[in-house]
Each structure stands twice: as structure tokens, then as C-alpha cells.
Amino acid sequence: MSTSPDGAAGKVVVTHALHTEAYTRLREQCAVDMNTAAEPWSRDTLRGKLRDADAVVAFMTDRIDRDLLESAPRLRIVAGALKGADNIDMQACSERDVWVSVVPDLLTAPTAELAIGLMIGLGRNVLPGDRHVRSGAFSGWRPRFYGTGIHGSVVGLLGLGAIGRAMAQRLQGFGARVLYHDRRPPAPGEELTLGLESASFERLLRQSDFVVVCLPLSGETVHMLNRDTLALMKPGALVINPSRGSVVCEADIVEALQQGNLGGYAADVFEMEDWARGDRPQGVTRELLEMDGKTLLTPHLGSAVHEARKAIESEAVANVLDVLHGQVPRGAANALQGRGADAPATSV
Template sequence: MKKPKVLVTRQVANEAIALLEPAAEVKVWESDEPIPRERLLAEVEDAEAVLSMLTERIDEELLTRAKKLRIAANMAVGYDNIDLPACKRRDIWVTNTPDVLTEATADLAFALLMATGRRLIEADRYVRNGEWSSWSPSLMAGQNVYGATLGIIGMGRIGEAVARRAKGFGMRIKYCNRNRKEQAEAETGAEWASLETLLRESDYVVLLTPLTEETRLLMGEQQFSWMKPTSVFINVSRGGTVDESALYQALVSRKIWAAGLDVFQQEPLPQDHPLLSLPNIVALPHIGSATEQTRADMAKLAAANIVAVLEGRKPLTPL
């Protein structure tokens, strides 16, 4: 009996492929570059499962071609690249990879906060470019981290993990979330606040919401105007949650002090993007979960979800 076909849209950890091979014929797009759209559409026509990345749109066009598809397993927490209603109409499972990337992403968020607040990337360039000729009291002076006020927008698993790190730095923590998180409040001392209050009172603002219709362009001109001129904005959520033109203007006019960004509306970011012209920006290439161990765990969880569905069981992390 012929095994069902699984399409893996990027090279992933060998352990994940090993999980799939006993149950399926595995077709891997063996490149670090995204699979071309036309090739993706052709390959899914006879696939019963796809292990996808955020770079692949699982939309109406693709689903119309993928007559045999039973599961789309996204190797990410986010799933704004997948048309959930269209999958539901076709009884196609959609899964993501929560939990396994929480701590790695929280590490990155806090590292980005510190690198931006203390001007670490700028200081590194200063030394490498041979500009360091003497010491002065104002040389690469940044903002305090220890004892500062941190505002977390989106107190999910990653937000709570960031709050735990902030507690170790003696930070006062405020958070904005649809629901109160009493356990997180008890554990970290975090205080619930409205978005406006959080933005007005925080020295650092970390955005960690998923991209939904409610959060699209959540941070715009009005929101940046509420922030302190010494405040630092960090985005480790999705690029679509921020009005980048408004952010650029806030940075140029010094309405806010600096920004650290791991995500952008267009990825990869064009080299002529206005934000890259600013010295008070730290820009990263969407590497929130990028540790070798975490990416392997994400791939294995996505593979385990696929195997469960192909064997007639419910997946581990269904959306």
C-alpha cells in the first residue's frame, strides 16, 4: 500500500524527518530559500500533509489544488499565513508549535531589550569602525534596565516568560491583555493596565501579541505619542502589528528613544527601508525562536502532529 505524501517546505531537523518516514513518503524542499509558489502549488496536489513555515500561504488558491490535504502543520506559534476558515470548511486540521519556543523567544526579546536600551550594537560598530579614540561621560550612554518599568502588550506564554526575566532585573512590570493573568501577577508582581496607561508609564514596551484583525497596526501614531521620549519599543510579535511609518516618525522626532525589531511588515526587509537609516534602531532577521535546540523541537512537534493525523488520531496542538 502506497504511503501518504507529506510535503516539508524547508530543510528541517533530521529527527523530524525520521518521525515522518515510517508513516509517509516525505518530500522535502531542500533549500534554505522559500519554495517557489508555483512549485508549492504543484507539490500539494497529491499531498495529504504539509509541514509549512510562515513564508508559505495556505490559502484558498492552494487548498483548491490540495484535494487530498488532511493537515497543515505550521512550524511556528503564529498562523496568520493560514486561512483557518477555509481549512475548517474542508475538515483540514491546522496545528502550530506552542510551548517549545517560549523560553527561546523570551530570551531573544529580553536580549533585544538590553541591546537596544544599552546601545550594544551601535557600540560594537563604533569600536569596529575605529571611531573609539577616547573616553567621555556621554560615550554610548544608554538607558537603565535594572529597576526600569517594563510594559508587556500580550501576556501569553512568552509574555509571562519575559516578565519572569524582568523580575530578576528588579523591573516594575505592567501588562495589557484581554484577560487578567492572576497567576503571573502573583509570580512576577506584574500589574494589569490599559494600553494607554502602560505606554505612558513604561520605560520599555515589548509587543508580543499575535497578528489578528484586532491587533493589526495596533501600534500607530497615537500609541507612540503616549510613550516617553526616553522609552524603548521592542517588537517580537508580527510586523503587521506596527505602523512602521508612524514608528519611523516617532524615532526621527525623538518622541521615543529607540526601537528593537525582530519582525517587519515585509520580510526580508528591503535594504532601502527608512527604518534602517536610523542609528537608534536594532534590526534582527526574525530570529525569536532561533536556537538549534528549539528549531529542532518545533520541527519534531510539527511532524508528530502530522503522524497523529495520518494514523487517524487527533493532533497534539490543534488550532
């Protein structure tokens, strides 16, 4: 879909469909070329559309790297409808005086909310129970489908960024002991306020019934949960991953599940989605899909809340309009030396 009002402020490429409100606001001021299909554009298609674009609204399926930027000489901003920017080459953008903006605060609550749902769904065998009822075999209560509840458990949060803090807030009413591991100390008094206990990485893995991944993807966190670290976990423990797929090694998760060392794995994110990795797999690990009853897998539902998505898109559009009207984008995640402006990077 392509539209262009008279006196357009610039051309904006939108790689996935926006809700009506955000699209209308953008269309009123800019020439808009938007993908209305469910599937992402091919790399070559996106490259062609960016040749005369001033801005692009990017989503999870886009990899904005140095090579792509070479084909976009007019580009002034990559406005991510994203919390993080690991699929965007921040350094390359900065070198070319291209702003990168993200929406760090708008995805936190829905992501933490889904993570709690994954904990309950996996721990309490909700999916196997549902299948049992639908099979016609259910004839009343029987002593089966016993699982792990949150109350009285030890929950380990890997990372205490925005998502980790949101998880801690939501866990306060569940009667769990909550450990966290993060190299950055929390604000004074925050441990007490959130009911948290600091732990080394090893102790957190050894003591936790649930380990919740609350980390961004970086060179330091890729495959942080692997064969060696998973082996430290207590037998039957559950891993919950609402953050980034590649923080865990899916093949090693499968191995730990097969050997019975790990009790279950729930994920809303997968290694195949991490475009920042040149070696990313092309699909979800097959064995993970086949482990019925031990896995709970959702299709990146963390932000799949109507009002949250509308707010995310609205903020991305606002960042585009900021730049096209000569201002620093409110969600700036990089600094441009050529324009003498500084903006702090965001973290999960």
C-alpha cells in the same frame, strides 16, 4: 528532495529543510517532498506539489489560504512549525476538513529570551558600541553611549499570553517595575507571583521606558502601535517587538524616531513577513534600515536555537503522523465539523 518508502502512509510536502532527526522519522513512514533550498518555493511550485499531498509541514514563509487549498484535494493536515497560525486560513481549512496544528509552547522561551537581549542591546547601545570599537577610534573609556538600563525602569508588556508571562518571569531578576495590558485577566494570584501591575493601554504607554509587544496578529492588533498611540509614549521610550511585525506601523515608528519622540525600536519581526495581510509590504521599511543607532533589527531569530528548532520540527512531524494514522493531531488548533472533533485554538 523526494523520498518514498514501501507502504508509505501518505505524501508529505515540507516547505523548508528539516533537521536530520525529524526528516528521518518522517521519511521512514511517508513519501516526503522537501525543499532543501534556503529560499521558499514559489506559489506555483507549492501549488503543484500539493495536488497529490496528504500533509504539508508549513513555515513562516507560507501562506495557506482558500485558493491554495482548492489545489490540494487530498490534504488532511497543515502542520505548522509555528507558534501562531495567522498565515493559515483556519476557517477554510476547517471547512475542508483539514487539520491545522501548531507548536505553541516550544517557541515561547527562546522568543522571550531574545526579547530580553533586544532590550539590553538597544537600551545599552551594544551595536553602536561594537561598531565604535571595530572602527579603530576606541582609545579607552569616554563619556558616550549612555543609554537606558532595565534596572529601575518601567517595562510595559502589551499582552499577557505565553510570551508576556515568559517575559514577566525573566524580568523578575532585573529590578524593573512591570506593567501589563491584556483584556483577559490573569489567573488568581498570578499578578503577585509574576510581580505584575495591571494598566490601561494608555497608562502603560505613558509610563513605560520599554514597551514590549507580546501580542498575536489579528484584526484587532494590526497597527496597534501607530502615530496616535506612539504619541502617548514618554519621550525617549523604547519599543521592542519580538511577536508580529504588523502589530506596529513601521512607517509611524520611523516618523516617531525622526521626530525624537521615540528613543529606539528593536524588532525581530517585520510587516513584510505577515502573509495574512494582502497589503503587506515587500520589504522592511527602508528608512528603518537607515536609522543607525536608533534601531536594532534581527532576522527572525526568536526560534533560531538548534535544540528549539529540532523540538519544533519533531512536534510538527508528530502531528502529521498522528493524522496519517487516523488520530487527532496533538497540536490541533482548529475543529473539524466533518469529523466531529473539537480542539481549542491557541494564542500567543
